[in-house]
Amino acid sequence: MISLQGVTKRFAAITAIRDLSFTVQAGQVFGLIGPDGAGKTTTLRVTSTAMNPTAGRVTVGDIDTVRAPEAVKQLIGYMPQRFALYPDLTVVENLNFFADIFGSPRAQRAELIARLLGFARLTEFQTRLARNLSGGMQKKLALAATLMHRPRVLLLDEPTTGVDPVSRREFWDLLTEIHLQGVTIIITTPYLDEAERCTRVGLMYRGELVACDEPRTLRDGLGATVLEAQSAQALQARHAVEKSEGVLTVSTHGDVLRLLVDRAERAAALQAVWQANGITVGNVRVVRARLEDAFVLMLTRHDKT
Numbered sequence: 001m002i003s004l005q006g007v008t009k010r011f012a013a014i015t016a017i018r019d020l021s022f023t024v025q026a027g028q029v030f031g032l033i034g035p036d037g038a039g040k041t042t043t044l045r046v047t048s049t050a051m052n053p054t055a056g057r058v059t060v061g062d063i064d065t066v067r068a069p070e071a072v073k074q075l076i077g078y079m080p081q082r083f084a085l086y087p088d089l090t091v092v093e094n095l096n097f098f099a100d101i102f103g104s105p106r107a108q109r110a111e112l113i114a115r116l117l118g119f120a121r122l123t124e125f126q127t128r129l130a131r132n133l134s135g136g137m138q139k140k141l142a143l144a145a146t147l148m149h150r151p152r153v154l155l156l157d158e159p160t161t162g163v164d165p166v167s168r169r170e171f172w173d174l175l176t177e178i179h180l181q182g183v184t185i186i187i188t189t190p191y192l193d194e195a196e197r198c199t200r201v202g203l204m205y206r207g208e209l210v211a212c213d214e215p216r217t218l219r220d221g222l223g224a225t226v227l228e229a230q231s232a233q234a235l236q237a238r239h240a241v242e243k244s245e246g247v248l249t250v251s252t253h254g255d256v257l258r259l260l261v262d263r264a265e266r267a268a269a270l271q272a273v274w275q276a277n278g279i280t281v282g283n284v285r286v287v288r289a290r291l292e293d294a295f296v297l298m299l300t301r302h303d304k305t
């Protein structure tokens with residue numbers, strides 16, 4: 001449904017995305033993740049026809065975004081990172097406004113707006129000014145506005161950033177409903193629990209796609225073991241083994257140490273180091289890898305090459 005082939009986008013001296021290639025099959029939810037400035041927004045912009053790539057080709061539903069942008073726009077709903085709702089219009093006025101912009105037919109408009117309000121659980125807030133909505137409600141209203149012309153493809157740029165966990169879950173319930181209707185979705189997110197819910201995930205770093213696969217495959221193909229341990233001196237424990245052989249990364253979470261090591265047998269040598277330094281560390285055990293571990297490792301490896 002969506003295909004990028006060798007796409008590069010340059011802004012003067014900055015190459016925002018470099019030789020990017022991936023495809024999203026119809027009905028998939030594709031998650032794009034990566035640190036600040038990795039090129040996620042630029043990727044969505046060139047896909048949405050908001051800007052043309054410097055090189056390469058983007059197609060949506062087999063239509064070329066540069067040759068036939070208007071046809072592509074019909075297929076696409078794009079929710080930018082900073083979606084501009086009109087703060088001084090009410091919820092329902094905002095939807096009417098976007099219906100005008102997207103040229104949605106007048107005859108079915110009232111019905112469509114009522115349905116979208118219900119879908120976004122905003123019916124009882126329809127006369128509230130957009131600026132008085134909570135952050136989560138604003139995101140849902142933006143999503144409703146994006147759905148006004150019944151797009152077959154949704155491009156969502158960090159739709160849940162800064163939203164509380166409960167609202168995030170509600171937002172994903174809505175996305176699941178849209179997904180089940182067969183809409184193809186690309187979503188960017190800083191939250192890896194959300195990435196786990198995608199059909200496929202692409203990890204971007206410095207304008208390149210570093211990895212792209214099903215979340216489970218990325219997690220299980222880690223090629224490392226995750227150890228956890230407990231220590232009241234977690235920071236000292238971390239510094240003591242950071243440079244030890246076989247240790248890939250160490251992080252602390254309160255009194256819990258999380259270590260990525262090349263193999264589980266390293267645990268004994270680590271214990272010896274802690275003991276020699278007079279640091280008490282207990283309960284060393286192998287735990288299940290998370291997507292986050294896989295990404296930290298991929299970025300570390302990528303930095304070294």
Ligand SMILES: Nc1ncnc2c1ncn2[C@@H]1O[C@H](COP(=O)(O)OP(=O)(O)OP(=O)(O)O)[C@@H](O)[C@H]1O
Nearest residue numbers: 011014015016034035036037038039040041042043
């Ligand atoms: N219009 C522009 N002009 C110049 N540079 C730009 C422009 N848009 C993006 N860039 C640069 O391109 C790079 C990629 O930016 P982009 O916004 O795509 O990253 P991102 O992954 O969406 O980051 P974030 O997570 O912070 O939203 C950055 O270095 C950014 O400064």
Ligand SMILES: [Mg+2]
Nearest residue numbers: 040041042081
């Ligand atoms: Mg962005």
